[in-house]
Amino acid sequence: MRRFHTLFRGQGFTVVGITPEGEEYREAAKRYIREQGISWTAVTxxxxxxxxxxxxxxxxxxxxxxxxxxxxxxxxxxxxxxxxTTFNLEKSSSIDMLSLAHTDYLNRFFWDIFGESTYESVDYRMDKQYETLQRASKGRGIDIVLLGDAFTDIDIATGHYRNVMEYAMESFFSIEPTKTYRDYFNVHMVYAVSRRAHIGDDASQTALGTVLDKTNGISNRLNLIPDYVYTVVPRGVIPYPSIIMNNSNVGLTFLKGTGVIEPNYSFSGYPIGSRERLKSLILHESVGHGFGLLADEYVDYLSDDWQDIPDNEKNRLKLDHEQGLSLNVSLTNDPTKVYWSHLIGHPRYSYVGIYEGGHYYANGVWRSEYESVIRSSDCLYFNAICRELLVKRILELSDEVYSFEKFLQTDSDEGRPYKGASVRHPFGVKRNSWVHHPPVMFNDL
Incomplete structure (x- = not known):
């Protein structure tokens, strides 16, 4: 209530606290109001x-x-x-008013009534402070850095920022293979205090400088984020920053191009009242693109040119393949030449084959399975070749030798949609004012 009262009291919202009956509770209320700096009325x-x-x-x-x-x-x-009736409180029979699920409901309720909060932060002392949420117990420790943009000082003071970042961390490790390889990662959270809880056209209103963009949904010059990232990891380390944007429906990753030695920056929106959408975006953007260097597997039907992949895009994809990028899609349907040829016909992977459509085009590009989180918005599953590429990357970054046999020892296709099942909501199709955007290469900026 303190968070909502602070965010919306200038727009017609107030709180009246009611204590249990009795002098003991009356005195406790007085003490709490005094110690916590509560500005609302308490009724006794x-x-x-x-x-x-x-x-x-x-x-x-x-x-x-x-x-x-x-x-x-x-x-x-x-x-x-x-x-x-819309809480969806993680299948809990009781109402946990401190849960992020409950906060999601109230976020939606307040924003539906009042719109964007007009509140501006006044306390920036927590800006660039950080906490380590998890330490690796295996390998060298791959550094994931979680940051939030368009979160105000009251979001941090009341623990909302931390709750969102912890949910983002759990989302990163929620499905295979990062679920099994979680012990290889360090996870750091860096506080970023924005002036407003809103992403608009003015970069000065948010701590990390994110603004709206007609082409890619959002844009960021990436000049402010390194100062936050490198408060928690030393220069010379290549971390994997994952930026959570408050009240945003957009997903976008900035990937490093040829000769650029910088982190990839993954942006995932935390839409009003939708932790589930945030989880999907974290898996797609942070795990899939930012860390795994995987290509999109959907067809971008919003594009005017979505049918046949043009020659310039073929050449670009070939260059990506030479650099070890986008190996989960192919420009050939020859089962002996696709990167996942060793999975086709394997007794563990009878469901792996060759499906046309991917990398934004319906024709001339092929993928290995019908569904994957790298293709569909509601499919929380990485297909087999994506899992293998992710495991290979984890082990290589951990200075461990990769082998296919080692991959088989721990691989699990838990969560794979059953045969014939289709989520039917590709990322490239606009639904409920939410749309995914292809990664932007550093050398395209």
Missing amino acids: DYRDSEGRRIILPDYPYPSYQLVDGSGKLRVDIFSSESSP
Whole structure:
């Protein structure tokens, strides 16, 4: 409530706290208000204006009601009839009001009513402070750096920023193969205090300088982010920054091109009320593109030229292949020449084959399986060749020798859609004002 009160009190929202009855609770409320700097009213008198005693329900407690300006009850957690039906609280039977799932619901509720918050940060002391959320216990320790853009000081002070970053970390390791190889990674969180909780046209409003862009959804000059990244890892180390954008529906990765020795920067939107979309974007952008150097496997039907891959794009993809990029797609359908030829016909991978369509074009490009998180927005699964490429990259960065036999020892296709199943929501197709954008190469900036 402190976070929402701070963000929206200038737009017509206020909080009235009600304590349990009794002098002990009255004194505790006074102490809490004083120590926490609470600016809202706390009610400790349990009689109305006519002297009638008010009885509050004892479950669930603590709890809340949301009332609009006309006095109409909009949300009543005390009553199952009026309580929200869209919580999706991780299959929990009870309401955890401190959970990120519950915060998601309230985020959507407040932004639907008030729109963008007009609040501006006043406390920048946490900017560039950091915490290490996980230490590698195997290998050299591959550094993942989590940052947030368009998060204000109150988002950090109330723990919301940390909750989102922890969810991003868990998303990174939520499916195979990073789920199995989690012990090879260090995960750091760097605080970034933005002036506004909004990404717009003014780069000065956000800590990392992200702005809207008509072509790629968002844009960033990438000149501010290194100062945050290299507060937690030394110069000379190539980390993998993953930027979470508050209230954004966009996913985009900036990949290093030929001769550029810099980190890849992956941007994933945290849309209002949608942790599930954030998880999908983290897996696609941060794991797939930023870390795994994988190509998109979808057809970009929003493009005017989505049918046949043109010669210039063929040449570009060939160059990518020479650099070890985009090896999960092929310009040939010859089963002996595709990069995943060793998987075709293998007893463990009977589902691996050759499917036309990928790298934004319907014809002239092939992929290995029908579905993958690198293709579809709601498919939380990396196909077999993507898993192998990811494992190979993890081991090579950890100075361990890769072998196909070693890959087979731990590989799992947990979460693979059953035969014939299709998510049918490719990333390149606009749905609910949300659209994925292809990676941008450094040498294209």
